[in-house]
Amino acid sequence: MDTGKEITNIQPTLRNPQTDVNTLSLPLDQNSLNAMFEDFVKLIDASPNTIRTYSISLRQWFKYLRENQITQPSMDTVFEYRDALRAAGKKETTVQNYIIAVKQFFKWTEARQLYPNIAKYVKSEKLSRNFKKDYLTSKQAKKVLATIDRSTLTGKRDYAMLVLMLTMGLRTIEVVRANVEDIRNVGDNTVLYVQGKGHQDKDDLVRMPEHVETAVREYLSVRKCDDLAQPLFTSTSNRNKNGRMTTRSIRGIVKKIFRKAGLDSPRLTAHSTRHTAATLSLLNGATPIETQHLLRHRNLQTTEIYAHNIDASKNPASQDVDRALFS
Incomplete structure (x- = not known):
């Protein structure tokens, strides 16, 4: 199977995202995911460290989908994923990074007409306005x-x-x-x-x-x-x-x-x-x-x-x- 062609040929109509999400599924096999992610990071204007952070974060997202046998994620899926991260005791900064990666990914999939942006209205974690460490007088x-x-x-x-x-x-x-x-x-x-x-x-x-x-x-x-x-x-x-x-x-x-x-x-x-x-x-x-x-x-x-x-x-x-x- 030509993985690149498989991804390129997904051309959903995005006039009604909720309808589209019921007719599309994201590739969850490892080869397809690798090809999709490589295509995604090519368009990210960021440092290698940032790209590595996206990679780690998105790996967790797709792991969540596989473990829960979800092939057609919706906005509710993203909310449930965020709740699962909190329940697992992840730090608020970690939850924020994971959700930001998901939001950026689906922003890209919609722009490429691969999958609707189901994370558009999902808010990132609200962080405290205080630092975790003290300072010296x-x-x-x-x-x-x-x-x-x-x-x-x-x-x-x-x-x-x-x-x-x-x-x-x-x-x-x-x-x-x-x-x-x-x-x-x-x-x-x-x-x-x-x-x-x-x-x-x-x-x-x-x-x-x-x-x-x-x-x-x-x-x-x-x-x-x-x-x-x-x-x-x-x-x-x-x-x-x-x-x-x-x-x-x-x-x-x-x-x-x-x-x-x-x-x-x-x-x-x-x-x-x-x-x-x-x-x-x-x-x-x-x-x-x-x-x-x-x-x-x-x-x-x-x-x-x-x-x-x-x-x-x-x-x-x-x-x-x-x-x-x-x-």
Whole structure:
């Protein structure tokens, strides 16, 4: 069977989607699904990571159809699938990603006249406007940095790495990918070129404050780094000495430093350093757009969550009620 022809020759009339859905069936054999998915991803203008996410998500959707022997899914099927994901204990972000993939897939099938868009009116999961991790106050951040013993090579590395994350808002994967040669001059400023989330190149840059640059260059000097292509931060363990660090090792180092400073909370992780940079940026006068550029958020709405939470914490209404009741 020519799988490509099988898919191409499905030409339903879409004037009445509800009628069409009763006369069409999606190919559920693996070869047909693979061909359909390959055709689908060709039209997605996205990074390999995004395409991989779609692949994983859609695999779950077709698995659900097979397990329930559904060959003619309808809008109710999508609702039931969403409920099944929730019942299975999937995180709200996971449910959202799975449903978004289904919505994009059926948007494509309708455009190609392969199958009606049965997911058009299905809403994605509503996510909380709060982040899952906490941030450090400026006082806590100073305490954390002060606990690091900077007399050793490891201490100099940890200090430089942590002050960079707290100040410049880098993700752990961005720290892992950074090389010495990524520190460059732009105008009258020192910057670090960053390979951001979902990017294939180091096409973002973040200004490096003088204190951060001094800490990083002190570490590199003691490390005796003379190869600019080397990782910016390297392992000091015997198993991977001078090798590139992993996101797991960085998360472990940051967590250990937090605990040493007396900040042992499951809501405080390496990603909290990024939240700290965002929050302290806004608290100290940066505009939401400036903070968006610092964190390299694609959408300003993501940055505005920080501003929303700061405004909510400053709301004096509860204090007014308190004075009315107890003054």
